[in-house]
Each structure stands twice: as structure tokens, then as C-alpha cells.
Amino acid sequence: MTALTTEAGPDRRPAAADPRPGEPDARPGRLREALRWGALRIVALAVLLAAWQAVVSAGVWPRVLVPSPGEVWRQFVLASTVHDGVRGVGGHLLIEHLGVSLGRIGTGSGYAVLAGVPLGLLIGTVRPVAVVLEPAVTFLRTLPPLAYLSLLVIWFGIDEAPKIWLLVIAALPPIAAATAAAVRTVPDQLVEAARALGSGPVSLLLSVRLPSALPEILTGVRIAVGVAYTSVVAAETINGVPGIGGMIRDAQRYNQTALVITGILAIGLSGIVLDALLRLVERLTVPWRGRA
Template identity: 80%
Template structure:
């Protein structure tokens, strides 16, 4: 009987699984390809409209350079040409790198100060009465309002620039942290107290993890505010720096270089925000699931 038994075909399911896996992969890739295609199409339409405005001479060429002029400015600011190094003696990457370093330092200090400040405002009511109005006051001030004061206090080197970015980025982090801590579900706190949690345990093991998604949102907002403030910070002795480069180009009506600076700020800002989104997904994997 055993000699005539028909063996069970074990490999028959492998082709079937492979066949079903390929359509699933294609289905997953299709939305991403469509999004990429729409973005490329939107960019192409924008460039064509821009070039069409230049061809139609709606504005003087010195005010609205063509995409080709801007590309030439990118090459000119990124290389050494006719013995001149980039723009204002520095390459475009050096200008951008200096600005990103200032943003990183300013936002880092803002997070280190803003998260504890928000925790205090959200958990200690007497301190909230004192500190919350101060945070709201700073949050409504435009950076240029206190730049001159910082220059008087700290001079024209790096210190006023870093302080300006810290003051601009700290209030959003503190406000987001305080609001998130206050909305922690009471059931979580009661359950932790029933298990014998101390106030420090409640703060570090319950309130902070629960508030972390909103804190990450506050960090993203603060980074964007710091980036928009860096141009103001670099109006005073801001070379190297992307804001200083734009300022120098504006003095000599180099509109193409100004556009290059704006594009560099926008593109690097998108990359930074994408990196923060990836960090948020890694640090807060439970967001949106509870």
C-alpha cells in the first residue's frame, strides 16, 4: 500500500503565492506612482506658466528671471567662476549649511526648554497662571520685534541669531506640550494611581508618553517657525547663511540669486519636515491607533 501511495504535491502552493503576491505589490505601488506623477505634472505646469510669463514680458526680466536664469544662478552660486567663489565668498551649500546649523541649534535648545516648561504649565496650576501668559506673549511677537534688542545685548556674531531662533521656537513647543498634558485621559491617571504610581511616575510614565504625539507636532511647528525666522536672524552679519545670501543679492538686484535662496529654503524645509515625520512615526508608532 505504501509503495503505491500518491505523494502530496508540496510545491504546488508556491507559484500560487508568488502569483498573488505580485498583484498586491503592484496595488501598493500604484498610489505612490500616481502621487509622484501628479507632483511631476504640477511642477511641469508651474515651470511652463513661469516661462510663459517671461516670454510674454509681463514684467521686466530683472524682476522676474526665467527658469533658465535661475538654473544658471544655481550653477554660479555653487561653483568658483572667474575667480569668484559662489555668492559673497561662499558656495550655496555653505550658505545653506550655516543656516541649517543655526536652525538645528536654536530648535534643539527650544525643545530642551519648551518640553519641561510645557509639562510644568500643564501639571502645576499656580505656575500655569504665571508662565502661560508669558508664553502666549512671546508666541505672538514677530522675530524682527526683538532682533534689535538681541543685537544690543549680544552683538552681531552668532549669539543673537541663536537666541532669536530659540525665542521663536520655544513657545510653540511649550504650548503644544501643555495642551497635550492637560488632555491625558483621566482613566489612565486613575489606573496608574490605583497601581501605586507616584507623581513622578504619573508624569514620566503616563502623561509624557500620552502627550508625545502632540509634542512631536509642536516640534515640527517650531522647526518651521525657526526656519522662517532664520532669514530675519541673518539680516545682521548673516554671511555665510541663506538669509544673508538673499540679503546681499537683494542689494544688487540679483533677482535670480534671491529666487535660488527661496528655492533652497523651501526644498530643504520640505526635506526637514519629511525627516521629522519619519522620526514621529518611529517615536510614536501608536499615533492614530488609540
């Protein structure tokens, strides 16, 4: 009895915390694997840059269409510094353009989450609401952002409002659709058990359905942020400076291809960082995902 009590006592550490005596530590192996995959990414990037430079050196396309990696790097440095009394591009550094765009994306995505999650919960749990609103969500989800940008400009002018509204409309449907689908797939056993314990409709929604659907909801949020990212250039085609999309638009007008590529790379790299942060939030908030 003493042995059993000690084994099951509160001071027992999880089995995965440290390797048991006689068992090898798996952490060095995981570190080597991570380094190996990191090296593979670096090699792939080097091959891509070498192929890019080879195409430019061969003169397959004019330099105005395909600049060299060195030219793109020089444009990045110019856009990120003060040179000859000029501050970056259009009076703003590259990081400032990117920061303004990220702020717009964050604001639009935030409003989309505040509206999309409750809307998805209603669609997933209330049949009449689903019959009325689900087609509207699908309709918005299939529209490209440029299709309604002109209408938003007519309604709200050329300041910040149409940009934020465009990003909200672009990001809301994926969140609402993911939330509705996740709520509908909550196991019936959980719902019936909660009802047997006396849970009402609101308590059932907040204590059972929402926690069970949270992993899929967070996946929908990640997808929505990606949609907002792809829409930011369209949102900033109207009075978008400062903003990375506005910077790209102005560079395109003057055939500054290297600056266009610099802006595209800035959007893509910052998107990778943001997605990694969202993945971290997902792991911290729903650690039970993927476990029985």
C-alpha cells in the first residue's frame, strides 16, 4: 500500500519531464534534427538566390523587370535608412511602412474576431440563424477584396475607415465559418453529460461547446489573419502611404521593381513571423490539441 501511495502521490513528476534511469535523453536528438532542417532551409535559400542571380546574369529578362539580388538588397538598405537627406521611401522608413500595415491588419483582424466568433457560435448552434446568415457568410467569403473596395471608398471616403472595413470583411468569414463548423462537431457525449449535470443553453455553450471548439477557432483565426495579409495591398491602394501596400503601389507606378520586390519580401517575412507567433499562442492556449 505504501508503494502504491508513493507512486500516485502529488509529488510525482510527469513521466515525460526527465528520462528514466537507463533511458537515453531524446533532447540532443531533437536538437540535431532541428539543426538539420534549419541547414536544409539555408541551402534551399542559397540555391534560390544563386538561380536568381544566374537568370539575371544571363540576361533572360531586362533588369527593369528582374533586378538582381544585390539591387534588391541595396533598395532594402535605402528604404531602411536616411540617405542624402531622404528618409526611406516617401518620408518613411521601411519598418514604419510595415508597422502601419501591421497595425491595420491587427485592427481589422481584431474586429473580425470580435464579430466572427459570436456569429459562428450562433450559426453553429441556432438553426434559424444558420439558415439566414450562413449563405451571407459564404457570399462574403467568395468575394475578392477588390470587388467591394470601390463601394467602401464611396461609403467611407479615402481615410482609414475603408481600409479597416475591407480587412474586417476579408477576415470575418473564415473565422465565422471555422467557428460554426467546430461547434457542430463537438462530441454529443460531452453535450449530453453537461445537460445531465444541469447545464442550461448558455452554460452549455460557454463551458462545453466553446472550449471544445477552441482549437479549430484558433485555426480559423490564423487563416483569417493570412487573408487579411493578402488583402492589405488592395486596402492600401487608396491613400495608403504610410503603409507597405501603398509603398509597393507607388514603386510600381515608377517601375521601381527592386523596391516592389523589397516590399513583397517584407510582407512575406513578417507574415512568417506573425504566423509563428499565432502558432505559439495556439500551443499555449490549447495544449490538449491532438491528444486523446
